[in-house]
Amino acid sequence: MLLGKCLKGFLVxxxxxxxxxxxxxxxxxxxxxxxxxxxxxxxxxNAITMAxxxxxxxxxxxxxxxxxxxxxxxMIAHGLGAESAELRIGYASLGLTISIxxxxxxxxxxxxxxxxxxxxxxGLWQLxxxxxxxxxxxxxxxxxxxxxxxxxxxxRPWVMALGVGLACxxxxxxxxxxxxxxxxxxxxxxxxxxxxxxxxxxxxxxxVCTVLVSSLASLLASIGGHWAGSGTxxxxxxxxxxxxxxxxxxxxxxxxxxxxxxxxxxxxxxSVMVVLLFIAAxxxxxxxxxxxxx
Amino acid sequence: xxxxxxxxxxxxxxVAAAGFGMLFNIGMQQLPWCAGTGALALAIRTYCTGLxxxxxxxxxxxxxxxxxxxxxxxxxxxISPTAFDVVGCIPMVPGSFAAKAMLGxxxxxxxxxxGDTHLLIMALQYTLSVTFITGAIGTGLAIPxxxxxxxxxxxxxxxxxH
Numbered sequence: 136m137l138l139g140k141c142l143k144g145f146l147v148x149x150x151x152x153x154x155x156x157x158x159x160x161x162x163x164x165x166x167x168x169x170x171x172x173x174x175x176x177x178x179x180x181n182a183i184t185m186a187x188x189x190x191x192x193x194x195x196x197x198x199x200x201x202x203x204x205x206x207x208x209x210m211i212a213h214g215l216g217a218e219s220a221e222l223r224i225g226y227a228s229l230g231l232t233i234s235i236x237x238x239x240x241x242x243x244x245x246x247x248x249x250x251x252x253x254x255x256x257x258g259l260w261q262l263x264x265x266x267x268x269x270x271x272x273x274x275x276x277x278x279x280x281x282x283x284x285x286x287x288x289x290x291r292p293w294v295m296a297l298g299v300g301l302a303c304x305x306x307x308x309x310x311x312x313x314x315x316x317x318x319x320x321x322x323x324x325x326x327x328x329x330x331x332x333x334x335x336x337x338x339x340x341x342x343v344c345t346v347l348v349s350s351l352a353s354l355l356a357s358i359g360g361h362w363a364g365s366g367t368x369x370x371x372x373x374x375x376x377x378x379x380x381x382x383x384x385x386x387x388x389x390x391x392x393x394x395x396x397x398x399x400x401x402x403x404x405x406s407v408m409v410v411l412l413f414i415a416a417x418x419x420x421x422x423x424x425x426x427x428x429x
Numbered sequence: 430x431x432x433x434x435x436x437x438x439x440x441x442x443x444v445a446a447a448g449f450g451m452l453f454n455i456g457m458q459q460l461p462w463c464a465g466t467g468a469l470a471l472a473i474r475t476y477c478t479g480l481x482x483x484x485x486x487x488x489x490x491x492x493x494x495x496x497x498x499x500x501x502x503x504x505x506x507x508i509s510p511t512a513f514d515v516v517g518c519i520p521m522v523p524g525s526f527a528a529k530a531m532l533g534x535x536x537x538x539x540x541x542x543x544g545d546t547h548l549l550i551m552a553l554q555y556t557l558s559v560t561f562i563t564g565a566i567g568t569g570l571a572i573p574x575x576x577x578x579x580x581x582x583x584x585x586x587x588x589x590x591h
Contacts, residue, residue, distance in 0.1 A: 251452070251453040253456075254455065299448055305441040308437070309471070328452075377524045380524035382524070383515050383519070385522060386566060387515070388567075389567025389571070390570065393567065415532050418528055
């Protein structure tokens with residue numbers, strides 16, 4: 136029996152050696168078929184992959200859905216001449232394999248903090264369409280991407296703060312805040328948005344910023360509501376922090392799961408939960424501070 | 430159905446959607462469209478709740494209508510569908526329920542007595558409402574997108590399987 140096993144092992148090893156010999160014998164032919172190392176399409180493949188990944192990263196950071204990111208990657212990659220593009224989308228990183236003929240390359244890219252920027256997203260789609268129709272080179276796409284990120288207009292901070300204040304006041308009315316409580320909601324949300332912009336500009340952690348703004352806005356809404364004689368102070372306090380609720384990531388999370396990206400969808404849902412937890416912590420801190428002050 | 434209440438909710442939905450549109454950096458020329466989708470969402474939700482529908486069902490109907498309207502507008506006017514359908518539904522996102530649920534859970538955790546199950550039940554009810562309403566909005570938005578999605582001009586067979 137032992138002899139039989141040894142014989143079988145010998146035969147298997149011999150077959151492997153023969154196969155290796157056949158493969159080694161084919162190697163010169165294979166090498167002849169391949170172009171020399173210097174003329175392989177690898178550099179251009181690398182440029183295509185990195186340009187495509189950069190665009191995908193910017194779209195992720197602008198609040199794009201997974202399906203949109205996937206579509207954008209295909210548009211840009213095909214516009215740059217790739218035959219296939221396979222994207223792996225994570226919450227904090229992207230992986231992309233680009234193939235042309237028998238050559239393929241895989242690269243990864245880290246994704247930064249995720250916000251929402253619709254004008255940038257629209258600009259990306261226009262860039263992708265331009266790339267597809269005008270057959271831009273990878274370097275041109277990279278250059279135009281850098282220009283796009285730098286040149287995308289933003290609202291002035293005070294205009295945005297007023298807009299957010301109005302939105303929260305309208306939210307308050309939808310939730311049943313009386314007219315006396317609507318003014319304090321507007322004021323608290325406007326100040327909260329100003330503080331948020333300032334804190335984020337100076338690199339404060341997003342979650343710490345959420346607690347800070349939540350406690351400040353709830354405190355202001357509470358004091359303002361008392362001062363104005365509102366009968367719905369509790370609802371006004373909640374309405375004043377609605378600027379912090381991550382509505383777009385919450386909807387995107389479910390969309391991603393429905394469209395076949397459960398990993399990213401779950402990650403988004405988890406981050407939404409954590410932000411809500413920090414908002415609630417701020418709402419809890421605000422009244423505590425108010426009671427201490429009294 | 431009180432027409433004045435319907436108009437009030439519609440107007441507030443429009444203002445909330447436009448305000449959040451600014452936060453999401455939507456261009457000034459497109460803000461009226463954001464306001465329009467927000468108004469449509471709140472009008473349908475208010476009308477449906479007035480008919481006796483649950484908040485979840487009404488939110489689903491409103492999100493479905495907004496998603497379909499935005500897809501049709503996208504075909505006709507070259508506007509970005511992702512910008513408008515989500516922003517239009519932002520006034521329906523149950524942020525206040527979420528905050529109440531979290532505060533309720535905090536309060537329930539702080540209570541030590543055995544007879545304080547009422548707080549926990551309230552918090553759980555809010556949590557379930559948040560889950561179902563967000564689910565209704567997301568599903569309502571996804572259905573028109575999946576059914577009416579504009580196909581991109583890509584070669585066949587080149588798309589990865591997920």
